[in-house]
Amino acid sequence: MGNESSYPVEMCSHFDQDEIKRLGKRFKKLDSDSSGALSVEEFMSLPELQENPLVQRVTDVFDTDGNREVDFGEFILGTSQFSGKGDKEQKLRFAFSIYDMEDGYIFNGELFQVLTMMVGDNLKDWQLQQLVDKTIIVLGKDRDGKRSFQEFSAVVGSLESHKTLVTIV
Numbered sequence: 096m097g098n099e100s101s102y103p104v105e106m107c108s109h110f111d112q113d114e115i116k117r118l119g120k121r122f123k124k125l126d127s128d129s130s131g132a133l134s135v136e137e138f139m140s141l142p143e144l145q146e147n148p149l150v151q152r153v154t155d156v157f158d159t160d161g162n163r164e165v166d167f168g169e170f171i172l173g174t175s176q177f178s179g180k181g182d183k184e185q186k187l188r189f190a191f192s193i194y195d196m197e198d199g200y201i202f203n204g205e206l207f208q209v210l211t212m213m214v215g216d217n218l219k220d221w222q223l224q225q226l227v228d229k230t231i232i233v234l235g236k237d238r239d240g241k242r243s244f245q246e247f248s249a250v251v252g253s254l255e256s257h258k259t260l261v262t263i264v
Contacts (some may be wrong), residue, residue, distance in 0.1 A: 109178035132164035146210045200241040
């Protein structure tokens with residue numbers, strides 16, 4: 096995992112040394128196989144995430160190098176999104192990345208996939224597709240069928256929803 100105090104200050108800017116030590120202890124506790132990285136299954140050992148349908152997407156977003164595991168550096172960067180010290184744009188970028196699965200835009204199909212994870216079998220596919228279509232229209236001013244971060248943040252940022260990302264430190 097590395098020494099918690101050895102990470103660059105800019106990586107840890109939302110946390111003081113005590114918070115980084117607490118995160119280090121939590122990381123080690125979650126790392127049940129002592130591999131120095133967390134799998135989705137290890138993330139699922141957090142009671143807060145066991146019932147969360149988006150845990151796979153959160154893990155994917157935390158996993159910045161794409162190796163399907165989250166190392167301590169990625170864990171620190173990811174959890175900083177939930178810090179009360181984080182700024183609005185950073186929180187909005189995190190929320191956007193949950194829906195954006197590939198290339199910097201939210202497409203109809205991506206939104207459908209993520210919302211399917213969220214609602215499960217509570218809506219029929221056609222009902223969910225109607226919701227997705229309306230959302231894509233509301234989020235954008237143009238009719239290109241995709242939503243950029245700017246379009247997303249213009250709508251979602253005005254809702255002040257970024258303030259509901261709670262501190263998990």
